[in-house]
Amino acid sequence: NTNSNAISKVSAQKETAKHKSHRLSNEIERIVQDHLKYDRENVSDLWELIHHEGEMKVYRREVEENGIVVDPLKCFHTVKGVTGREICHYFFDPTYRMDWETTLDSTKVIETLDKDNPDTLIFFQLHKRVWPSAQRDSCFWSHIRCVSTGEEDQPLWIVVNYTTDHAQAPIKSPFVRLVANVALTCETQIIEPPLNPKDIKRENLLCKLTYVAFVNPGGWAPAAALRAIAKREYPKFLKRFTSYVIEQTRDQPILF
Ligand code: 16H
Structure with a gap:
């Protein structure tokens, strides 16, 4: 099965970490390190809490560049199990993108680096x-990585999505x-850990999630409408996506 094959290939990097470098390696390294440094920091008072629901907190800063809304967004969430x-x-x-995405017409992989x-x-x-x-x-480009922290701790996992050019994706009007620059960072915690790690059940798992998004609409879009959409869609995405993961993994062995 392609999917579990991809899982094992990505996890293999935990052990080996000998990879070919490619044309995006340096850029990926720089952008990933930036996210690892800053994303999990708490928000300053420049950030406005725009949605608070249970464990989920969604913050934004209202920023415009040449009259275009580019509001940075930062979310914290905790997911059980x-x-x-x-x-x-x-x-x-x-494989799963269109199961949980509600704001896309289509998605296509045009290159595997x-x-x-x-x-x-x-x-x-x-x-x-x-x-x-x-x-x-x-x-x-979308990059997934496992980052080891201390000996005792669970590793961090991060996915970064970062705009790039591609010959197979020229900009064609009327599209804008x-x-x-988007990142999802996750930290697993084991609550009331059983004496034997083999006895860890889903009820012992807690995942601390941080999601940051810097999205420039690429051209003029009505500010008020854009902000209203963001305020509605980011919390909706976090709820729907995390429920989806809970649902998909419920009866599966735990993937550490
Ligand atoms: O992160 C999310 N989805 C990723 C996987 O599909 C893609 C995302 C991304 C977004 C833009 C560009 C590159 C990559 O990382 C979940 C996204 C949740 C979307 C919330 C709604 C966003 C509202 C702003 C849309 C801007 C378009 C409006 C033009 C007028």
């Missing part, structure tokens, strides 16, 4: 049109290209 690796796997893997280690894919996506604005598309 799943690991960070599981959450990142379902976010990264295109290293076929021996498929931790970086290039996606071309068509976003649902937001009337009365032009329809948006996006082309971005979104520019994005």
Whole structure:
């Protein structure tokens, strides 16, 4: 099965970490390190809490660049019964994308950077049109990684989506290209750990999730409508996506 094959290939990097470098390696390294440094920091008072529901908190800063809304967004959430690796796997893997995405017309993988280690894919996506604005598309590399922390701790898992150019995805009017830098970072905690790690059950798992999004709409879009959409859609995404992961993993062995 292609999917479990991809899982084992990505996890193999935990042990070996000998990878071919490719044309995006340096950029990926820089962007991933930036996210690892800053994303999990708590928000300053410049951030406004726009949605609070249970464990989920969604913050944003209202920022415009040349009259275009580019509001940075930052979310914290805690999910019971799943690991960070599981959450990142379902976010990264295109197999499941259309099961949980509600704002896309289509998604397509146009390149796998290293076929021996498929931790970086290039996606071309068509976003649902937001009337009365032009329809948006996006082309971005998506990278999944496991980062070891201390000896005792569970590793962090991160997925970064970052805009890139691609010969197979030229910008064609009437579409407008979104520019994005998005990261999902997950940390697994074991609550009331049983004496034998083999006895860890899903009820012992807690996943601390951080999601940050810098999205530039790539051209003018009505500010008020855009902000209203973001306020509604990001919490909806977090709820729907995390419920989906819980549902998919419920009766599966735990993937650490
Ligand atoms: O992160 C999410 N989805 C990823 C997988 O599909 C893709 C995402 C991304 C987004 C844009 C560009 C590249 C990559 O990382 C979940 C996204 C949840 C979406 C919430 C709604 C966003 C509202 C702003 C849409 C901007 C288009 C409006 C134009 C007028």
